Amino acid sequence: MQRIIFHVDMDAFFAAVEQRDNPQYRGKPLIVGAKPGNRGVVSTASYEARKFGIHSAMPINEAFSRCPQGIFITPRMEVYERVSGQIMRILEQFSPQIEQVSVDEAFIDMSGTEKLFGEPLNAAKQISQQIKKQQGLTASIGIASSKFVAKIASDINKPDGITCAPFEGEQLEKWLAPLPLRRMWGVGSRSEEIFNRCSVNTIGDMQKLSMDCLCKRFGKQGVAFYYLCRGIDNRQVEQEDSVKSISREHTFNVDCFDRQEWKKTLHRLSQDVARQARNNGVKASTVFLTYRRPDFSRHTKRKSLAEPTNLAKTIYDTVIGILEELDERCFRLIGVGITGLDQQIQLNLFAAPDSSDPLETCERTVDKINARFGSEVIKKGLEVPSQAIKRRI
Structure with a gap:
């Protein structure tokens, strides 16, 4: 049987979601990432912004110098993760063999599906149409006999393109x-x-x-x-390898000596990581702290857990334990991550969580409320500035 592999790559995903949800951004150069004046980078640039030479991972201040009239916004990761999950559900309607590579791309093994969806080009058109219909977003799709060539093909006719590479020889x-x-x-x-x-x-x-x-x-x-280089790549599309780790990082505007600020940042990042883990339907057996010193040297410290988790509190408590063991006085960047991911939770976004843990139920409820009304609706005490608490008291 001929192998048929699709690579589905969402077009300027973060920016496209923002332009979909905010009509005032459409047709304008939109840069999702750090705020100008900070030391962060561009996460995604809309195609209007790319005309100015702006691209992912570019220092945000360079992006601003290239396009000062652009619209600069910070990412809404919980929204992108939710949309990503919905897109994966669309792909599952075409094949059970899906390997999600990142929040905005995935491989699909379409081998043997011709009787269901027709020739590969026709099947790719159906996938593209369903993503547009259900999500109002575009994807570029590469078709080949291997993952390597399919990924190359998906980049040929961006955005909103379908490219079928020769299958062999x-x-x-x-x-x-x-x-x-x-x-x-x-x-x-x-x-x-x-x-x-x-x-x-x-x-x-x-x-x-x-x-x-x-x-x-x-x-x-x-x-x-x-x-x-001859297009020979026998690697399989394997769902269990789709996500090997989940992490979030923050670059401070200036080198940070404030331990309380470290903890507040780690608390926020732990919640982001835990939320994505729950959205992905996984639990982690290892938590890691990553940091960069003022001399730009990067370090990572890990700790294994007694039981797998996707709870923000457990992740935060673990990463704080790692932090307390370090003799560090200043950070340029700090981050939280989890690895050793096991598929243990109900993947259906609309099913009731398979958990009797009241803390997990609570965190899932907060996820739903924040996803519907915005991430600022419910916060934990550590996230609220002390001045605001005093004013309310």
């Missing part, structure tokens, strides 16, 4: 040949420089190299390069 190699090396999985800036010094600038140039030549320069990675 000489035609596939010719299709890949003119593409730049940076499209190859595993080719970063350093390895690209090494290739460029040898006059290897495209995937076609790499195809001319023998496996021995690639292995001498890159070791075991050379074997992967040899096959990938």
Whole structure:
């Protein structure tokens, strides 16, 4: 049976959700990320903003200098995660084999579904139409016989495009040949420089190299390069590998010495991480604290849990325990993450949670209220400024 793999990639996802929900943003350069004047980066830029050369991971102040007239907003992660879950439910109508790579992209194994949805191109059109109809958003879809080629194909006709690559053989190699090396999985800036010094600038140039030549320069990675540049990728679409960790980070405007500020930030991040874990239907067996010192060095400390969790309180208490063991005086960046994820909870967003834990029930209720009325509606005491509490008293 011919393998048929789709890569579904939402177009400028965060920005598209904001433009959908806020008509005043439509047709205007919209940048989702840190606020100008801070040290954060761009999360997503609308296609109007991309005309100014703005892209994801660009320092926010550089984005502002390129497009000062742009609209700059901070992310609403709980909204994007909820929409992402709804999109995954749409994809599940077409195949049970889905590997969610991130909040805005997924692989689907469509092998053997031709009798249900027709030829691959027709099936991709149906997926695209359902996403537009149900969510008012666009996706670009790549069709191929492997994950590697499908991901490349999804980027060819963005936004709102469908690209079907040749499935195998000489035609596939010719299709890949003119593409730049940076499209190859595993080719970063350093390895690209090494290739460029040898006059290897495209995937076609790499195809001319023998496996021995690639292995001498890159070791075991050379074997992967040899096959990938020919479009050969036998990795399966595996749902259990869709999310290996969940994390959130915060970059302080100035180097932060205030331990109370660290704790407030970690509390907020712990809630964000826990919320996404519940939305994804997973529990974590390991919690980690990540931080960056003023000298830009980055460090991560982990702690295993006695029982898997998706509760903000457990995650926060654990990460604070890690923090108390550190002899650190100042942070430039701080973050919370979980890993060792197990699929243990009901994935149906509309089903009652399979839990008798009153704390989990409480946190799920808060999720629903904040998702409907906004993340500012219900807050815990640590999130409310002390001055505001005094005024209310």
